[in-house]
Amino acid sequence: MGVINYFKTLFGAIATLLTGLKTTITVFFRKKTTQCYPENRSTLKISERFRGTLTMPVVDGKTKCIGCGICQNACPNGTITVITRSVVNPETGKAKKELDRYIYDHGSCTYCQLCVNACPYDAIKFTPEFECAVFNRNKLVMQLNPVVETEEVKPNVEPENK
């Protein structure tokens, strides 16, 4: 019994070791997954889910953002600043809050995606654009909604609830 068990474990062990060797040698000859980045810049494929930059998709010159500021509250490190303005509807005469500027400070973003998850209108999303290096830190602060040239002078205020 003991002897049979001895040889059983011996040959069983050899068989499993050979299985392992077979697996690794197939990986050895497999095509390598390393991306040689600067050389293959033109053909580089980054996963769609990669979080590179926060963007606000614009359809027909309009964004889905309603300026509710939930993303600003969700952001753990004050990356997002939503500046709203009050617009009076000429028909009803009621004032309505509307997005004025959506300021995103790329330099302090940790790509946690809490803002995207918090947004009730799917107005913002992360794109895999990752080459964001600039020479000036001010250039990292950008406005995500389209910049509109309005005749009225913009209220050049620092966001009140920073």
Added chain:
Amino acid sequence: MFDFSIVTSWIDSMLRGVMPAWAALTIEYVLIGVVILLVYALIALSLIYMERKVCGAFQCRLGPNRVGPMGIFQAVADMVKMLIKELIYIRNSDKFLFKLAPFIMITASVMAFGCLPFGRGLHVLDFNIGIFLLLSVSAVSIVGVLLAGWASNNKFSMIGAMRSGAQMISYELSLGISMLTMVMLAGTMSFSGIVEAQADGWFLFKGHIPALIAFIVYLIAGNAETNRGPFDLPEAESELTAGFHTEYSGLQFGFFYLAEYLNLFIVSAVAATVFLGGWMPLHIPGWEGFNAVMDYIPSVVWFFGKTYLMIFVLMWFKWTFPRLRVDQILTLEWKYLLPIGLFNLMLMAIIVIFGLHF
């Protein structure tokens, strides 16, 4: 096939022609020492590069590819980095033994390196107990490991050294017995005699079943002997930081690193010499044309080709199998390898006595 002894004897006679015998001998010793150390360093660099490339390929990545074409200067850059690092001596360590340990390691592996037959007539130390000498001098490195762990005054180093003591001394037995099996087949212990005996077929084929078993036992024991692969318990970086060389830095660490890779080379070279014919080309009895073609390939190419093939196999083991536990390592040696080796020795004796080999 080119015989390197023509070159060496020409140098010898030329030197003896212009100076007394003792001066010629001294110059030759120095020359051989320089060449051996140079080849030693170059082989170590090539092995570090090969290890990183092979490891990368086994993990489905490319490995170093930035320094020089295909990253071939990566190992050189690493070496330069290591040479300019500071040597740190820790407090309360045994200074003398601490400094001595790397030298013991490197001396043992250089001495073993000198025993290898690199080609026809290209052989530094060739005498009638070649294999015995090689096994003995490579066993000295255990002392280096133990001293390094002891002198470091560090628990991790001490545990690593103790483990390596248990492991290397155990596996020395299997190594010796598998070598003994092949010595029995060859009828000689000198490397040149063993290589000459394989002129009409390598021992792996000539000795068939027992040679194959001895080959496998040798590979496992040799791998354990180099502290690599699944047997890297003495260094076990996930549990012991770096085992016995935790406290070493700079060049002293470099010595351990170099010795580890050269031990890998030596184990592979001995496997290639004893089982695969060393520098002897592939000869098949009866196929005269084939044998003549094989003879055109230089003996050094045969030797290094076989050795690097064996190194690749050992690296394949290393990057496939997970590390064993201490008790598993000792079980493998004492309950499996050693009984198999002894049985195999007896089998080989029967085969040699009745002439059942080819």
